[in-house]
Amino acid sequence: MRASKTSIPMLILIFGLAPWAGPAFAQASPPRYSADALYNLANSYARAGKPGLAVLCYERAALLAPDDADINANLEYVRASAHVAVKARGRFARLVQAVNPTTAAWLGVLGVALVGTALLARRIAPRSRWLPGGGIVLGIALIALTACNAMLLWPRMHEAVVLVDQTPARVSPVPMADTAFVLREAQSVTMTAEHEDFILIRSSGGLSGWVARANLGAVVPPVGAER
Amino acid sequence: MHWIRVSFAMLCLLAPAGYAMAQADDALAYETIEPVRIKLGESATLRVTSFSRLKAFALPSVSGLVFEEIRRSDGFDFINGAAIPAKFILIRVTPQFAGVFSIPGLTPNSRPIGLEVVNGDEPDPYTWRSQQPAPPPVPSVALPKGVQLQARGAAFVHLAIPTRAIYVGESVPVDVDVGLRPGIVTSVNGLPALKGSDFTFDNPSKQPERREESIEGSTFVVLTWHGALAAVKPGDFSLSAQAPLTVKMSSLSATDQAVASRLAWPLLQNLYNGIAPRDLTIESSASRLKVLPLPTEGQPENFSGAVGEFRVSSDAAPARVAAGEPLTLRLHISGAGNFDRVHSTMLDHLDHWKTYPAKSSFTPSDAVGYQGEKVFEQPLIAAQPGEQSIPGLEFSYFNPNTRRYERAQTPPITVTVTTSLAGGSLDALAGAPSPNGAAPTGSARGLRPDHPPARESVGDLRPLYFRVSFLAVPATLALILAGSGFAVRPGAARATSKAAERVLAQLDAAARAGDSSSFFEAARTALLRTFAARWQMPAEQITVAELKARLGTTGEDVERLLVLAEEARYSHDRPGGTDFQRWLGLIRGQLAGERE
Structure with a gap:
């Protein structure tokens, strides 16, 4: 009798998730970006003396494989060669980002499933306390891992790399506006707003200015944008 | 006397026929010599073909030529596309000096045959007549040792394998020669095969080498297939080659063929000879091959079997x-x-x-x-x-x-x-001073190498958890789990247990406050509700008799508690001497009994 009580919610769970899980998996597989291909492309740009494009490709590769030692080493090397400040990652960031974002996403889903199932089990069988309790703790830990991974990656969703050396950051989004400061090629900036062909950026030093869209490469390109 | 006359008349009639037969025997023979021009030191083959009985004849005597009979054989000769049974005599002619020789006919009505013998590479005076170069003469060779003509002299097959012992796994080249008499062997029906399961015959050439050879006075087309032979296990093996052919052969017995040869007329022989194409497989003589195992002593670790x-x-x-x-x-x-x-x-x-x-x-x-x-x-x-x-x-x-x-x-x-960026502009950048004047921090290690070709790829750089389509997955999951939680009601026992705990807490509070009225009222309500649930009957129908009957001696205590509750309800009495702990024990026992 108890088995039938538990199997009904599980069936609901499985059949309820099926319409969503299929498209989610399907959307994850179109063959367009690959960490290795981006890494090799970045190496080619680096050898060709194009540090801006090289850093952009390394950043994109690092999004897909954040724990790849080759990607991080070459990114650091090219930035150092181009005299661009290198952001050092903390121990916590390295620990959290050791998990691939895709894996982290599915671990989060697993955490939600664990917590929900454990709560359900406690409601159905209140006497068994340890197993549901362990499931809840593990599920919350997985959700926390995913959340930390997402929080660390969130700023990079709005990052861009300067592709042209001596790119002027202007005080207003017009071509003839005064130059507020100059950006080096391969420098990473944060995009905060956009207006027509200009993007408002904030440098790592806290300076803000408008930069021509053509001089920047977004680390995460908008959907449908040309790579 | 009469019989003598008759016999004489018959002899007179048969004499012309016998003479004609004898004349026919002599006329149905001819001779050829190949080649007609040879160098000093070479030999030519004189071939006598007879369609009837061969009379005893002597080898000719020509000054400067040595004649040697090679063999006699039976076979077929083709006249106007028809195969006629014939007998052959092969004679080797070896000159002793250069010159032009005339060999007299060996049969009575045959003509002399000419043979020219030259000293060396003298030009052939007859070739000027043709614009095309003369075809090379067919070399005369002997059959390899141990090979015999098969299919009544029309074909042979020869397997050439190494004479030394080979090793397991070793690949050795082998040749399969198949000799065919053109016109008699009409087709080769497949590649030759080795007979023996302990060998592999790899890479036999699809197109064999082709050459013409004169063997025992007959021209043979010799096809040679090359292949590689490998043994799979050690031992002494017998190996032979087989070749499927289609050969024009007579279906007559030897006796019938003898009768046909006596018909003295090619047309009659043709009608009688019964020539028909026949599929058969010829096989070479068996060759012995010794296969040795590879020695285990001294075998290197990285030996792969080469x-x-x-x-x-x-x-x-x-x-x-x-x-x-x-x-x-x-x-x-x-x-x-x-x-x-x-x-x-x-x-x-x-x-x-x-x-x-x-x-x-x-x-x-x-x-x-x-x-x-x-x-x-x-x-x-x-x-x-x-x-x-x-x-x-x-x-x-x-x-x-x-x-x-x-x-x-x-x-x-x-x-x-x-260095990885040598010659590139990044190296120049690394050498240039930094904006703040600090020394370049770039490592001299260079770029790390490229990765192998990618195996996995994705369609969007954004992590999954930043995509709306993916966020719907955990959201739906949470909704389904929450719905399931609502759908699953807690068990009746658990609800009763919680209600009992609440009642006990209420009784505890009343006991601590010394409020006997509230204590007994709550105790009465809880007990009646518990008994009603346990006995599946309305609470108002529970009587004193029912209590005694179901609870036994405990029923009397319960009855006393219910009486006290009635008194407390109507008198609002606050007896200071109420033993709350005793009544609490009684109530807890009843409620616990319900839970179990």
Whole structure:
């Protein structure tokens, strides 16, 4: 009798998730970006003396494989060669980002499933306390891992790399506006707003200015944008 | 007297017929000689073809020529496309000096035959008549030792294998020669095959070599298939080759053929001979082959089964490469042997280099792949600049000639690895002063090498958890789990248990406050509700008799408690001497009994 009580919610769970899980998996597989291909492309740009494009490709590769030692080493090397400040990652960031974002996403889903199932089990069988309790703790830990991974990656969703050396950051989004400061090629900036062909950026030093869209490469390109 | 006259008359009538028969016997024979022009030291073959009985004849006597009868045989001769049974006599003619000789006819009505013998490479005076070069003369050869003509002299098959012992796994070249008399053998119905299951016959050539040879006075087309033979286990084996053919043969018995040969007229013979094409398989004589096992003593660890004679060399290209860029290391293994067993893992690991799996390609230099060159190519990527030495490569094989394992090693290769961005503008950037005047912080290590081709790819750079379509997954999951939680009601026992706990807490509070009225009222309500649930009856129908009947002696205490509750309800009495702990124990016991 108890088995039938538990199997009904599980069936609901499985059949309820099926319409969503299929498209989610399907959307994850179109063959367009690959960490290795981006890494090799970045190496080619680096050898060709194009540090801006090289850093952009390394950043994109690092999004897909954040724990790849080759990607991080070459990114650091090219930035150092181009005299661009290198952001050092903390121990916590390295620990959290050791998990691939895709894996982290599915671990989060697993955490939600664990917590929900454990709560359900406690409601159905209140006497068994340890197993549901362990499931809840593990599920919350997985959700926390995913959340930390997402929080660390969130700023990079709005990052861009300067592709042209001596790119002027202007005080207003017009071509003839005064130059507020100059950006080096391969420098990473944060995009905060956009207006027509200009993007408002904030440098790592806290300076803000408008930069021509053509001089920047977004680390995460908008959907449908040309790579 | 009468019989004498009759006999004489019959003899007179038969005499012309007998004479005609004898004349026919003499006329149905002819001679040919091939070739008609030979060099001094060579021999020509004089062939006598007779369609009737061969009379005893003497070899001719010509000054300067030596005649030697080779053999006599029965067969067929083709006249106007028809096969006629015939008898053949082959005579070898060997000149003793140069000149033009006339050989008289061996049969009474045959004409003399001319033979020209020259000293050396003198031009043939007859070739000026033709614009085309004269076809080369068909060489006259003898049948290989142990080979016999089959299909009534129309074909033979010969298997040529090494005479020495071979080793298991060793690949040795073999030739299968199939000789065919054109016109008699009409087709070859497939590739020749080896008879024997302990061998593999690899790479037989699809198109055989073709040549013409004169064997025992008859022209044969000899087809030669080349292949490689390998033994799968040791032992002494017998090996032969088979070839499927279609041969025009007579279906008559030997007696019938003898009758046909006496018909003295080709047309009648043709009507009687019963020639028809027939499928048959001819087989060569068996050859003995000894197969030895490979010795286990001294076998190298990296021995892959290669048996033969090999030479190795290696090279790397380019000799100067930037760190991170690939170069190709090649190992060339050439020679003769079983190249299908020639393997090399190249370099599994090399410090300061990134190694990739090697690929191989084989270029045969003969038709069967017994000789050739196998090249192993391995991409390497240098991770560290400077003069790098790639160690030599080793290849082990078994040499059947020396009968021992041999190791072939290539010398080390020195490669110059420059820094990864040498010559590029990034290197110039690294050397340039930084804006704040600090020394360049770039490492001199250079770029790390490229990765192998990608295996996984995604359609969007955004992580999954930042996509709305994916966020719907955990959201839906949470909704379904929450819905399931609402759908699953807690058990009745658990609800009752919680209600009992609440009542006990309420009674505890009343006892601590000394409120006997509230205590007994709550106790009465809880007990009646508990008994009603336990006995499946309305609470108002529970009587004193029912309590005594179901609870026994405990029923009296319960009855006393209910009486006190009635008193407390109507009198609002606050007796100071109420033993709350006793009543609490009673109530807890009843409620606990319900839970169990």
